[in-house]
Amino acid sequence: MNLIEDLNWRYAVKKYNSEKVSEEKVNNILHAINLSASSCGLQPYRVFAVSNEELKAKLGANSFNGQIADSSHLLVFAAYNSVTTEHVQNLTSLMAEERGVPESALQDFFISIDSYFKTRTDEQNKLWAEKQTYIALGTALIAAANEKVDSTPMEGFDPALFDELLGLQELDLHSTVILSLGYRDHESDYLANLKKVRIPLDEMVTRID
Template sequence: MASEIIEKLQWRYATKSFDTSKKLSEEKIQIIKEAFNLTATSYGLQPLKLVVISNQDLKEQLVSLTMQQKQVAEASHVLVFCTETAVTSTYIKEYFDAVEKARDTPRAVLSPFETFLIDSFSGKSQEEINEWAARQAYLAMGNLLTVCALEEIDACPMEGFEAKKYDTFLNLTAQGLQSVLVMAIGYRSQDDFFSSMKKVRRGVEKVVLEMK
C-alpha cells in the first residue's frame, strides 16, 4: 500500500489541460466532499466551506477572474475553498455543542477549553483571524490533492485569481465567507504534454532532517 501511495503521488501533477468530454461521477464528488469535511483543522473548528461548481456557464465566467486560466472552464468541477470571516463566541459554542452531543462528553469537562478558545479569539484582530483561517484552507487543499491522486482525479491548485471579485460574483461575502484558494478537478487531456514530464523535487535527503 505504501508503494501504491507513492506511485499515485508521482502520477499527480498540476493539470494544465483537462478533457472536456470527461466528467467526474457523483460518487467521486461525494468522496471529495467527505474528504474535505474530514480534513484536520486547528482546534477542530473547521472555519471553512467548499463551493463545488459544475455549471458550465459559471465556470466560463470565472476564467476572466482567474487570470485567464482555461483549466477553470475545461475542468469537470471547480472547487473554491472559503473561510468564515467571523469566528465568534457563538460559532465556538456551536462547535462544543456538537462535541458534547457526538461524544456524550459532560459540558463541565469541555468548558475550560471552550472558555479558552472564546477568550483567545475575542482577543484576535480580523486580520489575525483571516490569516489563521487561510492556513486551514491550505491544509484542506493539501488533503484533497492527495485524495484526488489516490482516486486518480486530476487537479490544478490555484492561487492566481481575484478573490474579492470571486466573493462578489459567487455571493460569498453575503454569506460571511471569503475565497482563499481555487482548484480545478477532472481528467487530464491526452494532449497535455506536462502529464508526461518527469517530476522535479529537491529529494528526500535534502528536505528531510532526521534527529536520532
C-alpha cells in the same frame, strides 16, 4: 496503488479533456476534505463545489487559468473573515451532541478556545482561518489522486470576482484557493508526459536522531 505512486501520478493539470468526474468520486474527495485536521477542530472555512458550466466560465473570466472553466468540477475554498463566539459555540454544541456528553461538561473547552481567539485581532484570526484552507487543499489533492481524478491547485484567480459571484461576503467568507477536478488531456497538456521535478529528499529533510 500505494500513496507514493498516487502522488507521483498526480500533477497540476494544465489542460482537461471533456470527461466528467462521477458524483461518487467528487463526494469521496469532499468527504476527505471534511476529515481534514484543523486548528482547535474549528474548520473555519467552507467549500463550494461548482459544476455549473455557465458559472465556471464566469469565474474563469479574469484568469490565465483555463482550467477553471474547462474542469469538470471546481472546488472553491473560502475562509471565514473572523472567528466569532458563535463559531466556538457551534463546535462545542456539535461535540456535545456527537460524543453524547452534556454541554456543561465542555464549558472549560469553550471558554479556553473562545477567550484565546478574543486575545487576537480579526486580521490574525482571518490569516489563521486562511491557513486552515490550505490543509484542506492538501487533503483534497491527495484524495483526488487516490480516486485517480486529476486536479489543479490554483491561486491564479480573481478573488473579488469569486466572492461576488458566489455571494461569499454575505456569508462572512472570502475565497482563498481553488482546486479544479477533471481528467488530463493526454495530447494537448504539455505537462502530461514530463517528469515530476522535486528537490532531493535529503536536501529537504534534516533528520535529527
